[in-house]
Amino acid sequence: MTATESDATAVAPRIDAVFDLDALLTEDELAWRDRARRFAQERIAPVIEQDFEDKHFRRELVREAGELGFLGMHLSGYGCAGAGAVAYGLVCLELEAADSGWRTFVSVQGSLAMSAIHKYGSEAQKERWLPGMAAGELIGCFALTEPQGGSDPAAMTTTARREGDEWVVDGAKRWIGLASLADVAVVWAKVDDEGGDDHGVVRGFLVPTATPGFTATPIDGKLSMRASVQCDVTFDGVRLAADAMLPGARGLSGPFGCLNEARYGIVWGAMGAARSCLESALGRSISREVFGRPIGANQLIQAKLADMLVEVEKGVLLALHLGRLKERGALTPAQISVGKLNSVREALRIAHEARAILAGDGITNEFPVMRHAANLESVRTYEGTDEVHQLVIGRALTGLSAF
Template sequence: MSAVPDLLDFDELLTDDERAVRDRVRGFVDARVRPFIADWYERALFPTELVPELAELGVLGMHLRGYGCPGRSAVEYGLAAMELEAGDSGLRTFVSVQGSLAMSAIHTYGSEAQKKRWLPRMAAGAAIGCFGLTEPDSGSDPAGMTTFARKEGDAWILDGAKRWIGLASIAQIAVVWAQTDDGVRGFLVPTDSPGFVATPIGPKMSLRASIQCDITLTEVRLPSDALLPQARGLRAPLSCLNEARYGIGWGVIGAARDSYATALAYSQTRMQFDRPIAGFQLTQQKLVDMAVEIEKAQLVALRLGRLKDAGRLQPHQISVAKLSNTRAAIAIAREARTIIGGNGISAEYSPMRHAANLESVRTYEGTDEVHTLVLGAHITGIPAFR
């Protein structure tokens, strides 16, 4: 997609390698996603045929090192997330669930045997993972989860339910978080285990080219080595969420940029009162506001990426990007639709699809309210969650 705003010469802040990664993923999206995404969205279809292609592109577990993972930088991963979400939030969501959630959990908290068994296959797209944390009655407060794992001899028995779990119905392995007598622990659950049932949620008004599921766990029996040995307490799953939130801070810029570019192109060819609507002051104000917000969001995301690559990124800083960039992206997508007018409700144009998707992105991995309170606690020193 042309018409990428670069009012501040953002590209000069990137290395040659970073630009090359971005351009490669952009080319993939242009060739393999843009021509088909409206149809996939209309039919509520996730294109599983893209999974091996995404693996070949090197975006599955992109920021992880070893075990067959690509080992790219945080900035490169962020740029890839931005280009993927310019195609559709559902595509970036797949990469995020696979890499930032499921693979990161195994990479960070798994045993050597678990890493060797699963990570090379997941990086190659030969196995898909999901991440079971959210429950029907426990979203923003994961400490309230009721899924429980009890020890029975050398086995673990899991009972409970999870909701809004991306990819669960097509996954081979689920990272499931459960209460135990020793606090919250993580488990690797093969999805063909007796008692594990994943049911896609539908119909949906958002993230239609994506898969979210309900999971029920009924007396699911696991061997002792299913436990993620290094994961103890809520800090473990929350650290994985921060990996995903970092990618979201970049990804939403892609949805915003694609909305802006679509509106700009339309405004330059749509004639009203004998001139293109791009020549009207109100339209130019909208386009300028969108372009400026995109530039600001890119600078925030790049700052986080540089901090992450230096090993200095803090959770509250991730909340800045998740809150601010997502909020800006939704506003841009909605405003872009207004420039396209009545034609903007057609699937031919992307902004309304992006706006609908971003409502889900705004909610998952922490709502606006949660990230506001994270930042409020950091600023004041007074947690206000309870």
């Protein structure tokens, strides 16, 4: 155990003593939380700094995540665990405390690709893909964002046209997580079928990635999410059987329904990164001495630590509230936007404050803080930027759309 790990282990009980979250959780939720914490601490944390440096995603851990029940855990049937929303959120928090890339993987696999198939797929599609994905034997990706589209999916240019008994998909997507590793891609495309009922309508298609014309190229040069994989994807005359379409998804409500699942996980996950940064700063404030005493004995440092803890507590309690709403079927998109906006924005502020407390050592990989801060810049951008979520909330408040 390194000195940094020892510091974090020593300060965790201090944080827990101030913030008694366990009292608000069920035994089942605590069991899921503890399982995810062990996996994160034992399998991800010891190697994540080197993986970040090497731009390496450990695919061998995918099956382990499946065996532990994390993949599509909020779904029921087809080998999925059928866990509650709060249990899923706690797993996201613990994984992101290790690295945002691993929470992102669970989100892409479970909340996006598996949720799309589970919500909108035929029974045959569910049986074909979901059991293997839940077990970690198969990987899925979710191809929505386009090079020029960004926050405007209605401007989609990827098309699907009918040719006899087949669909032919052409176009391009960007920033598609896991695409070069995936076995199946959930692809959203506008139907090009003059005179047909679906002409110009966005529909979802299941595309086995071995299909000729499908190409996924990992994006290089990333300074964030380096232990994760995001790709440019092209579709060049990709031919699919007629039954490749997801029958239950018509229009943008289809992908948005999946995006809200992923955004919910981010509300929890970002607080995991924030907690990790707080633990690093707190441990260092106790162990590092300047001018003959620990830096944590200074009022300015204690004020920073107190503010960081307050925001972690507020963020987790908000996530818990949203989780209970979700379990009752009462969670709204605007409420998810409140959570995503707050959690990621405050997690970044905590990361920056922690870096300052760590002083010069804070920019090294002896501590996870700079890695978390870099990753959180991606989390802040995907699944809706701050500005998009502000507009969602503003629309809910005023009844007026400013998009």
